[in-house]
Each structure stands twice: as C-alpha cells, then as structure tokens.
Amino acid sequence: MSSQDTRSLWADAFSRLVKDRWALISLLVVVTYALVALMATLGIGMPDWRSSLGIEYLAPSGEFWFGTDLFGRDVFAKVIHGTKIAMSVGLITSLIAIPIGVVIGALAGYFGGWVDDIISWFITTFSSIPNIMLLISITLIMGKGLLSVYLALGMTGWVGLARLIRGEVMKHKEREYVQAASALGGGHYRKLFVHILPNVTHLVIINTSLQFQTAIKSEVILSYLGLGVQGEPSWGTMIDDARMELARGVWWQLAGATLAMFIIVLAFNILGDALRDALDPKLKGK
Amino acid sequence: MLKRLTIILSLLLVVLGCTREQNYNEKVLNLISPQKIKGFDPIYAADMYASNEIGKVYEGLLEFHYLKRPYVLTPNLAESMPEVSKDGLTYTFKIKKGVVFQDSKVFPNGKGRELKASDFVYSIQRMADPKLQSTGWWLLDGKIAGLNEWRDKYASAEKVNYDEEISGLKALDTHTLQFKLVKPVPQFLYALAMTFTSAVAREVVEGYGQEFQNYPVGTGPFKLGYFDNSNRIVYEKNPTFRDKFYPTEGAPGDEERGFLADAGKKLPLVDKVIVNIIVESQPQWLNFQKGSADILGVPKDNFDQTVVNGKDLHPSMASKGIKLEMVNSLDTTYIAFNHEDPLFKNNIKLRQAMSLAYDRDEANKLFYNNTAKTAHSIIPPGISGHKADYKNPYVAFNVEQAKKVLAEAGYPDGKGLPELSYETVGSTVARQMGEFFVKKMADIGVKVKISTNTWPELVKKTNTKAAQLFGMAWGADYPDAENFFGLLYGPNEAPGSNSSNYKNAEMDKLFKQSTIMQDSPERTALYEQMYVMAADQVPWIYGMHRTAVTVLHGWLKNYKYIEFTQTQIQYLNVDLESKKVLVNKL
Structure with missing residues (x-):
C-alpha cells in the first residue's frame, strides 16, 4: 500500500500546491506582502512616508526607486504604506465577511423551508443593489475613513460565499455520513457544525483568497473616489494624484501604485485557482 | 447578423459624427464651473459659484462698470444713480421703465409683468426674513431704518408679514424706491450691486414655493433652460x-x-x-x-x-x-478656526503655533506655481488698508518657534490636544492642500484629520458652525476693506460672512467706528490699525493673495478681467x- 492513501485531504492538497510553480510563487508574493504590511504596522524597518525629502517630483533613481511625490515624499514609502492599508482591508473585511457568509449560507442550506426562503430573499435583494453604490452609501452614512471601508466592504462581501455555502450544505445534508450522524442521535448543531462544515471548508479557503483581492480592488476604487482612506496614502489616492501629475510627465506614482496592486491581485487570483485545484477532492491522488 | 451589426455600428458612427460637429449658426458660450450649486435664490448667493449663476438670470439696481477701472458703480435696473440727501441717510432711486420679468406660468397668461419698485422692497425684505436665514443679511444688518425691528418682530412669530410698512424701505410710487438709513453707510450702494439684493417677483416666490430655487424667473439677460445641479446648466x-x-x-x-x-x-x-x-x-x-x-x-x-x-x-x-x-485677484485664502470651539476661542497661543507651522512659501510653490503673494493679514493688496510693508510675525514659517508657542499654549508636542478635523471639498487639489496642512501640523505634533464634503455640504457646515477647521478663500464683493473686516466682525457670525465666528470686542468697536466714515485718510489709518490687529490676533491661518491665471x-x-463676475x-x-x-x- 502506498503512503499516498493515508494522507489527509489537506496534506495531499499542500503537496499538490507546492508542485505548481506559479502557485508557489504566488504564495510567496502573498506572504511577502503580508510581512511587509505587518512590519509597516509594527513600524519595523520600513521607510516613513511622512518624511519629506525636500525635492518634489524626483524621477525614479537608485536612491528613490519610485521617485518622489509633490511634497517630496518617497513614493516607495507610500507604496509600502498603501500595502499596509490594502492588506489590512483584505484581512479585516475577510474576517467580517466570511463568518457572516458561512453562517447565513449554512443556516439557509441546512434548514431549508421558510428559513431558506427568508435568507434567499435577503441575499437576492442584497445582491441586486449595485455593489459600488452600496459601498458609497455605506461610507456616506458612516462617515469617511478606514473604519468605514472595513465595515462597508465586510458588510457587502459575504453574499457570494453565502450562496456557495448554501448550495454545498444542501448537497451534503442528504449524504450518508450526515444520515449516519442523525441515526446516532446527532442534533442539528452537531450535524451542521461538526460534520458538514468541515467538509465545505475548502470552499471557504478558496473564497477567502478571492475575497481578499476583491476587497483590495474595492478599497483602491473607494479611495480613488475620495471616499476611502483619509489623510494617508493608499494606492487609490496615489492613482488619484497621478491623474493630474501625468500632465507634468510624472508617471512614477501611478506606476508604483498600479504595479503593487497588479502583483498582489494577480497573485491572489493564481493562488485562488491553484487552491481550487488542490482542494478538489475529485482530483485527489492524481 | 454581422451585417446588421455593422449597420448599427455605422449608424452609431453617424450619430457620434453629428454630435462632434460644431454648430456655427448660433453663438454659444461654453463655460466651466468647478463646483455645483444648490439653486437659484439670490438671498443665498453667498459664494462666488452660486452668485455667478444667479447673476445671469437676476439683476440688481446697480452693477460695476464692466470696463472702467478703478471699479465704479453704474446703474443696472436703476434709471440713474440715486439721489442722496444731504445728511447721507436717504437714497431715492428711479427704476427703469418697461423692464419685464421673464415669461413664466405663474404670471397671468404666462407673460412676465413689469418690474416695480415694490419688487425691490419685497426682495430686500426676503433678505431680512428671520425664517429664511439669508446668507446675505450681514450686508444690511443694522443699516436700514425699521428693517431690523421688522426682522426681530417676526423672529418667533408663526408667519412673517410682508405687507407691513418698513419706514426705511418704501416704494413711493411704481417706479420710485426709497431707502432711509439709520446711519451714514458709505458702502451701502455696493450692497445694491451684489446678487443678494436682486429683484425677485413675489408671485414667483409664492407660486413655486419650495421649488422656487429651481425655477428662477428674473429680469436678467439669460433665462434658465436646463438645470442639473451636478452636471450642467444651460441658459438661453x-x-x-x-x-x-x-x-x-x-x-x-x-x-x-x-x-x-x-x-x-x-x-x-x-x-x-x-x-x-x-x-x-x-x-x-x-x-x-x-x-x-x-x-x-x-x-x-x-x-x-x-x-x-x-x-x-x-x-x-x-x-x-x-x-x-x-x-492679481482681490482675495485672501485662509484656514479658518471655528472660534465657537473652546479650543481656539481662548487660546491665541495655539492659533499662533499652528500659523507658525504652516509653510506658505512651500504652499505657494506647490499649489500656485509661485504666482501668489503671502497674506500677512486679511486685506489684499489693491484695497486701501493693506499695509505693504507690514510683516506678520506669525506668518513666518518657523517650526522651532511653533513648537515653543505650542508648549506655552499648554500642549507640549501636541500632547493633550484632541485630533482636529479639517473640512474641505472633495477634489484632488483640495485633498492635496489638506494633506499639506496635515503634514505641516504633524511636524509640531498637532494631529489633524481631513474630512471631505461637496461644496454645498461644506457651506452648510460653516453656516451651522459645525466645521472645526476649514480652508476658504474670500474674494472681494466690492473694493472696500470693510468687506474683509466684516469677516471678523462678531455680529456677522454664521450664517453671516464671519463664518469662523470670531469675536473680539476691540475689533468690533473699531469696525463699527469705521463703517460710518467716508473714504478719507482717517479711515485708511483706522483700517491699517485693524489690519495689524487682524494679524496679531491670528483669527485664521492666513494663506495667500492669489493671482488669477486664465x-x-x-x-x-x-x-x-473683473473681480465682480456676476454680471x-x-x-x-x-x-x-x-x-x-x-x-x-x-
């Protein structure tokens, strides 16, 4: 008997993930961004975006990789600060959206009937409102700022996941292992949270990776529109600055912010894809 | 299918092609306004953007001569300049005959009726109406006999009676209008050239009710064709x-x-x-x-x-x-402290420290391409009262000194000072100016956060005294220092022109004294004294006197170029x- 057969789904998935070169690179990128964000949050070893170098609009050079902005601040330092903002938005909104999505979806899928009707109605209504409009109205009600961005994105990001979990739970609750649990006298709580949920966790993981990059993109859009982060750099406000600076031939702020965003969004997408393949039980052992 | 698609595409191109074509049959003026406006009610024409739009439809008794410089007043709806009594208290205007309001459904048969002197009486009463809270009341406050009494009488009444006679504001006949002042006011005629005092018809105001501000019906050169307050306004x-x-x-x-x-x-x-x-x-x-x-x-x-x-x-x-x-524009930019806020009201040292920390040379370079002049006090060059040789000690950029003064203010390195809120509008440049201010304040330890608004939101916040710190510019309404000093005159507090709600008994006394003086060397001397006082007291963080680059x-x-653009x-x-x-x- 080969050792493969004794490996758990997770170990198997991991071994498949590391075999995919692009996935591995993407994972490294995500880890690097996370580390940079963490260090910037703790204030370790990262340049200070506030300090002015005195000379505005310096082109990129060996000293300033991404040049300087209109106040003579290092654009690279602003990109780093933007990374911190973006990663924190991704993390916190995922932390808000995922529990909501999982719980609501699981309840609807498991209980069915009128519970499902109400929740499905709510999900459908919620998702029929254009996302960006909803984000704008939430930030307008709660006032502008990072906290509003977290909440706005968190409160709107759970819809897709809830739908997915609902369908999956519906599928699982008819399965033999759940029936077995019933036969052994397992209650609703036990069946749902101990038996079914662990079997849909892989969806949550895949979704988190996609949720993360959606949140980052939304934060950039909100900040670009002036509704997001206030008074500190974010990739969105940097792109907003750049719109006018392009007339002066100052392209580095746009390039820095766009590049930083492009890399992380791409990495999350590749990683999401790879995770889906790796965690697909049908592909297990292949 | 493909064929049909190409037809649709080519149709689309034809349509697009047509719209790109310029129409050379009629003369169209294409303008840009950088801020949206709330509506067309002259009594709220407090900002330049609103005043420019309202001034296309509505007109006042007087206007500034378009070409002559220095600026002189010339009759607009008035037949001629008024007859002024010897004591300088009674102004009698003859109004042009045959002037009609624009056609509107509120008039019988939809035809605009002739303008009468009583329309001015009504329009000026509206400015004083305590229920309407005009943003231009400061202009007439305490000047016209009986008008303040009328305002006070109805302040708490249910309904304001417009038919009550006011002793200082009378239509002697259909085309004669008389003002009686309580004191000589040299700037009085300037008020009649401002958009606030434009003639509106009572039928229109009452006919449209709440919607009046969206349906302007004036006597002016243009009538409103289309109004979408966030995109475009078309006049015919x-x-x-x-x-x-x-x-x-x-x-x-x-x-x-x-x-x-x-x-x-x-x-x-x-x-x-x-x-x-x-x-x-x-x-x-x-x-x-x-x-x-x-x-x-x-x-x-x-x-x-x-x-x-x-x-x-x-x-x-x-x-x-x-x-x-x-x-050079006749203007002053500034960051205003709200003096209702106890933080600033009794703490001149804090205001001085923040003023010292603001780098005007840098701001000039970044935002005005070095075309502006540093403002040492409130009056711009070109208006008598400006002292060209005066240097305000708190306008010089000096971080060390700022830190020292901040400590004396009771907040060493900003400790103990709550985070301040700077209100501005949501354009990129305004945000950058805000960031610049935040950065300069952070250098001495004062924490400031930026709050962005639309222009009408910001105006509302300042009118209700809800803004703590806000960036503004004041452009002259008329070429007299009184217009600027009024910004620091206590009784003009919000919703009047003193939107920073600054109050200083000494300043108020000098201001009152100056307003009844005719243009003279004595008045200029008094203005200069006030100029220095307005610098010393740091009621605002003074910014720049700008140059208009057009x-x-x-x-x-x-x-x-004309400073007073409404007409x-x-x-x-x-x-x-x-x-x-x-x-x-x-």
Missing part, C-alpha cells in the same frame, strides 16, 4: 430682455485691446450659455484643450505647459490662438468665423 438668451447696451467708453487702453469693438450693441451678445460643472481640474483642462470650454483658470499641474518665464504664454498654445491673462480661446471676445457673461462675445478656423488648429 432672454427674448424679453430690455434694451441694454454694451458700454461705449472704458478704461485707457481698452480701445486698443479691442474691448470697444461691440460698443453700443444690444446685450447679451451670445444666444446661449452652457455651464458644465466639472470639479476635477484634469477634465477641465482637457475640455479647454479641445475647445469645449472657452475660458479656464489654469490648473496648477498644467501651469508649466501654459506659462513660460513666469508671465508669457507658451508658444505651443499661442500658435493655437489661445490668450493668457494674469491678474487662458481663453481666440474666438472669445470682450473678456476683461460679466452678458458682455462676452463669440467670433464664429475665427472659431471655425481656430478649432481646426486644436
């Missing part, structure tokens, strides 16, 4: 506009500059005015570049493409027939022949 020539003519004389040099080419022609000179509301400077610039705007204030980031040697137009633009105007296309005629548009002309040629060069 008013077909029933009276015979008003382009001036036949101007200032020296006007003839040579072509400003008298249209002398004696009936106004307005264009058929249509389109005002596009574009908040961001980049699309403003692109619209000007492709000829969709006839005139534009140059955005800071496009300055280097426009101006060479600090004063000349860039050759690449000159070759397209574009012209450049650089004129570009205009060659086809736009008669554009002469300017009717004098502008478009040369369609030269537009046909120049558009192809863009």
